[in-house]
Amino acid sequence: MFQRILVVCTGNICRSPVAEVMLQQRLPHLTVTSAGLGALIGQPVDAQARRLAEANRLDVSSHLARQLDADLLAEADLVLVMTDGQRQAVAKRWPEVRGKILLMGKWLAQQEGIDIPDPYRKSPEVFEHVHRLLDEATRLWAERL
Numbered sequence: 072m073f074q075r076i077l078v079v080c081t082g083n084i085c086r087s088p089v090a091e092v093m094l095q096q097r098l099p100h101l102t103v104t105s106a107g108l109g110a111l112i113g114q115p116v117d118a119q120a121r122r123l124a125e126a127n128r129l130d131v132s133s134h135l136a137r138q139l140d141a142d143l144l145a146e147a148d149l150v151l152v153m154t155d156g157q158r159q160a161v162a163k164r165w166p167e168v169r170g171k172i173l174l175m176g177k178w179l180a181q182q183e184g185i186d187i188p189d190p191y192r193k194s195p196e197v198f199e200h201v202h203r204l205l206d207e208a209t210r211l212w213a214e215r216l
Contacts, residue, residue, distance in 0.1 A: 073216055075102045077147035078175065079157060083107030083136035085120045085191050085198075086153050090175060090205045092129045097213035104147075106139040108157060117191065119198040127206070144168045151175045151212070154186040176204065178211035 076094060080087035087105035095103040116124065116131040124131045137143075144150060144165050150172045152158045162169040176185040187208065190201040 073101065073148040075146055075148045076104070076216075077143055077150045078103065078105040079108060079139055079150060079161065080105070080153045081107055081109050081157070081189055082114075082191060083110040083138075084114050084117045085189065086175075086187060086201060086205060088116050088131050088134040088136075089120050089124050089129065089202065090151070090209055091134075092124065092131055093205060093209040094212065096129065097209060098216060101216070104143070105134075106137050106143050108139055108160060110136045110138040112136055112138055119195060120190070120202070123198060123202040127202075141165060147171065149173065149216075153189070156186075175208045175212070177208075178215070179204065179208055 078087040078090045083106055087107060091103050091105040114136045116134050121131055148171065150168060152161060152172060153175050158172050158174065161172055174184050176187045179185045187201060187204050190198045
């Protein structure tokens with residue numbers, strides 16, 4: 072049984088903090104945290120991601136980006152990454168956690184799984200698309216956990 076979920080993206084300011092709050096809201100009995108492979112350490116959630124989150128009653132105001140490390144990975148029962156490239160990068164650097172790394176978008180696209188693209192410094196439309204993907208992906212994960 073999964074008790075601790077770690078959500079990972081690149082900078083830990085767009086995708087993973089929003090997905091963290093979505094999952095925590097859907098699975099209040101679990102512990103959900105997030106981190107970034109190349110975190111913009113100490114930065115809050117990106118303004119566009121925050122606007123969309125708040126419009127959907129998600130509170131990301133206290134989030135500060137943090138760097139992924141071995142301790143965070145060791146504490147997690149499940150590590151959800153946004154892309155296959157991130158899955159490979161985490162597994163290469165920390166091979167001992169390979170078995171608990173899965174794609175956030177694993178259940179999307181008729182359960183074939185998809186990468187959830189990075190919206191950083193992109194248009195509001197890209198942020199909206201990514202937000203919708205995260206909403207659907209976290210809903211599907213919550214149904215299975």
